[in-house]
Amino acid sequence: MVVTNMLSNVLDWTYRLLQQYKSREQLLTAYHLLQQSVFEAERKQQAEQIKALQLEKELQIHRERLGRDLHDGLGSQLTHLISRLDILVYLGNPDVNQLVRLCEFAREMNQTLRETIWLLDRGTVTLETFGSRLHGILLKIGEDREVPELRWQLRNSPDNPVLSPLIALHLIRITQEATNNALKYAIATQVSVNLAVDKTNLLLTITDNGQGFDARTTSKGFGLTNMRKRTEEVKGNFNLQTSRSGTKIRVIIPLNT
Numbered sequence: 548m549v550v551t552n553m554l555s556n557v558l559d560w561t562y563r564l565l566q567q568y569k570s571r572e573q574l575l576t577a578y579h580l581l582q583q584s585v586f587e588a589e590r591k592q593q594a595e596q597i598k599a600l601q602l603e604k605e606l607q608i609h610r611e612r613l614g615r616d617l618h619d620g621l622g623s624q625l626t627h628l629i630s631r632l633d634i635l636v637y638l639g640n641p642d643v644n645q646l647v648r649l650c651e652f653a654r655e656m657n658q659t660l661r662e663t664i665w666l667l668d669r670g671t672v673t674l675e676t677f678g679s680r681l682h683g684i685l686l687k688i689g690e691d692r693e694v695p696e697l698r699w700q701l702r703n704s705p706d707n708p709v710l711s712p713l714i715a716l717h718l719i720r721i722t723q724e725a726t727n728n729a730l731k732y733a734i735a736t737q738v739s740v741n742l743a744v745d746k747t748n749l750l751l752t753i754t755d756n757g758q759g760f761d762a763r764t765t766s767k768g769f770g771l772t773n774m775r776k777r778t779e780e781v782k783g784n785f786n787l788q789t790s791r792s793g794t795k796i797r798v799i800i801p802l803n804t
Contacts, residue, residue, distance in 0.1 A: 662719055666712040673707050677715050678742055685740060688726055695735040702743040708802055717777040718751055724770040725753040725796045733757025751798040759789040
């Protein structure tokens, strides 16, 4: 009986020891898993902080470029406006047509300033918001014109991608330049502006059914050099096709620029 009790006690002690050992193993395993989870969380947090710093740096670079664009563009326009006004004052008898042209020029300057400030106030802009803004600009360009007909189309994606201010500004300037050229010089009955997005790129297409032109001799007057430079600055591709049946400008810009 005594032996039986002793054996029972030994077995019970052994069982509790095994249970304690098993619990200790489980505790160590849980502790290591917790350590790994904490390490992973810290790593993700550091990665997010680095990403945020990179985005802030990129945003600052974009703002500096926008500032330079504003300074160069508006500065040269103001210089031109002041010089023209000085001439009119010197002549003493300004021509009404000249005053009208200067008023239109001043309105364009004001619009340019508004667009740049609108972009500077935003860190990023969604394609939907940008498309609405660009459509409004096109309506102003085409107002009071019955011919040519100015058409606009935006083909967005469900995820509504985000654009940097710099890309948005360059797209606005390219669209303004190409559209104004088509309206003024193409002798077209229709001008179409299409903005679309695929998985990796933005696609801006501006077409007209006008008379075309010789790109080799009119590139400077039509602002083609500036349009190319703007496209290249955001690592895009600029393509021009022109013939007697019309002109097509196509700009492809990577979304991750």
